[in-house]
Amino acid sequence: MAYGPRPVEENYWRTTVTADAAPKYQSLDGPVRCDTVVVGGGYTGLCAALYLAEAGVDVVVLEAEEPGWGASGRNGGFCCLGGAALDDRALRRRYGEADAHAFSSAKRQAVDLVDGLLDRLGIDADVHSEGETILAHRASDVAGLRQTARAMQADQNVRCEFHSAAEMAEQGLASPEFHGALTIPIGFALNPLKYALGLARAAASAGVRLFANARVLGITRHGAEWCLSTADGRVQAKRLLMATNGYSADDLPNWMAGRYLPVQSNILVTRPLTDAEIAAQGWTSAQMCYDTRRLLHYFRLMPDRRMLFGLRGAVRASDAALAETRAMARADFDRIFPAWRHVETPYFWSGLVAMARDRTPFAGPIPGLENAFAAMCYHGNGVAMGTYAGTIMAELALGRAVERPFPEFMRRPLARFPLGRYRRLLLPAAYSWYRFLDSR
Numbered sequence: 001m002a003y004g005p006r007p008v009e010e011n012y013w014r015t016t017v018t019a020d021a022a023p024k025y026q027s028l029d030g031p032v033r034c035d036t037v038v039v040g041g042g043y044t045g046l047c048a049a050l051y052l053a054e055a056g057v058d059v060v061v062l063e064a065e066e067p068g069w070g071a072s073g074r075n076g077g078f079c080c081l082g083g084a085a086l087d088d089r090a091l092r093r094r095y096g097e098a099d100a101h102a103f104s105s106a107k108r109q110a111v112d113l114v115d116g117l118l119d120r121l122g123i124d125a126d127v128h129s130e131g132e133t134i135l136a137h138r139a140s141d142v143a144g145l146r147q148t149a150r151a152m153q154a155d156q157n158v159r160c161e162f163h164s165a166a167e168m169a170e171q172g173l174a175s176p177e178f179h180g181a182l183t184i185p186i187g188f189a190l191n192p193l194k195y196a197l198g199l200a201r202a203a204a205s206a207g208v209r210l211f212a213n214a215r216v217l218g219i220t221r222h223g224a225e226w227c228l229s230t231a232d233g234r235v236q237a238k239r240l241l242m243a244t245n246g247y248s249a250d251d252l253p254n255w256m257a258g259r260y261l262p263v264q265s266n267i268l269v270t271r272p273l274t275d276a277e278i279a280a281q282g283w284t285s286a287q288m289c290y291d292t293r294r295l296l297h298y299f300r301l302m303p304d305r306r307m308l309f310g311l312r313g314a315v316r317a318s319d320a321a322l323a324e325t326r327a328m329a330r331a332d333f334d335r336i337f338p339a340w341r342h343v344e345t346p347y348f349w350s351g352l353v354a355m356a357r358d359r360t361p362f363a364g365p366i367p368g369l370e371n372a373f374a375a376m377c378y379h380g381n382g383v384a385m386g387t388y389a390g391t392i393m394a395e396l397a398l399g400r401a402v403e404r405p406f407p408e409f410m411r412r413p414l415a416r417f418p419l420g421r422y423r424r425l426l427l428p429a430a431y432s433w434y435r436f437l438d439s440r
């Protein structure tokens, strides 16, 4: 069910775009030849395709549904620092100072890349929020936030602002749940579907041939070419770029088997809040926020006065599981924003992100496959990092030197998870453990 239409039936973003902004792309009937074929029409695939087309390459994008159907058209729109599930300290310990530093620079440049694309391509994506704000969900997390502020200053010369629990209300961040807040002045929030559709439009105008309802069913090698088959067509190409992230399949190509872990993320959106309701809660800030939990909550008051509230933690996809996650989201929302207990939340949906065993993102050649590349596994932080990794994948495919910060660990082939095709069975235990750690 996670791969079908059900989890996205109530996707609020769909109501924010006009038919003009979401044109129907052609379907694939019959054979097509091109230089490079990209599988997946989310940020990763579209940014790779755009980059290549602007470099004069003949590109085809095959998207199983329509551009932005996957996580890119249904996420929380936090364009912020991220991409790995390890913090800077852990990265430094594991991969050394130089690589950790390169990743910090990559994260910042990824945010700038999105900013630059919105500007250059004229995409109006309802941007707001000045950086991101992290909220301590227990008093003992305040020291960690202060430590983050010191590290950001020392390592990257970024000045963060800390607010005590008492100061949070003055900042329009009043909630009984939190014990302090740290604002990192990098990043912004956007309407994720408008960004995805804007990229698709730009790619099409740059000459990319975009096919919708074109699910790739098989990938084979014919001589020096890749041959991709769909239900009604076939594409032959010199180069293959995989950009399927959480919606990947273990046999497309076989190298994928066991190398990514799809995980659900879920979002609740309220009806527009009135000024009186906003004042009653004391949450007037337009900052995008998330808390210090391992199974984190992320939320933001959007320009249209609706509150978006996201959370992780679901391990199954069924009607019952969706209802259960929705109830859990609602209970958490009510606890964090008690003045909004009566406010309806008409939208709830979920989608798949991808995790890597090493907990770092990947962009690089697929080992053992000639002229084949992949970019994926942003650990729920792919607005900026997917844009960045897709662009790097295109540079690699062209044989260009990557001049942007590109840590060694991002190029290392994805390692296999234990349990192979049964790897998802690891999730319930991992989530129970995280929940226990979060509650201490």
Ligand SMILES: Cc1cc2nc3c(=O)[nH]c(=O)nc-3n(C[C@H](O)[C@H](O)[C@H](O)COP(=O)(O)OP(=O)(O)OC[C@H]3O[C@@H](n4cnc5c(N)ncnc54)[C@H](O)[C@@H]3O)c2cc1C
Pocket: 039, 040, 041, 042, 043, 044, 045, 062, 063, 064, 065, 066, 067, 068, 069, 070, 071, 072, 073, 074, 075, 076, 077, 078, 079, 080, 214, 215, 216, 217, 243, 244, 245, 246, 247, 248, 249, 252, 264, 265, 266, 267, 310, 349, 350, 351, 352, 353, 375, 376, 378, 379, 380, 381, 382, 383, 384, 385, 386
């Ligand atoms: C609910 C939710 C909230 C999130 N919130 C945030 C956030 O606030 N900030 C942030 O940075 N990140 C967030 N993320 C993560 C972010 O959305 C993803 O990391 C990012 O969109 C990944 O982009 P992508 O292009 O790699 O993959 P996707 O956007 O998932 O695109 C993959 C595409 O591949 C297509 N596909 C798969 N198989 C085939 C096939 N065989 N043939 C053809 N096409 C195929 C799929 O249809 C899909 O459209 C969130 C994700 C979810 C689900």
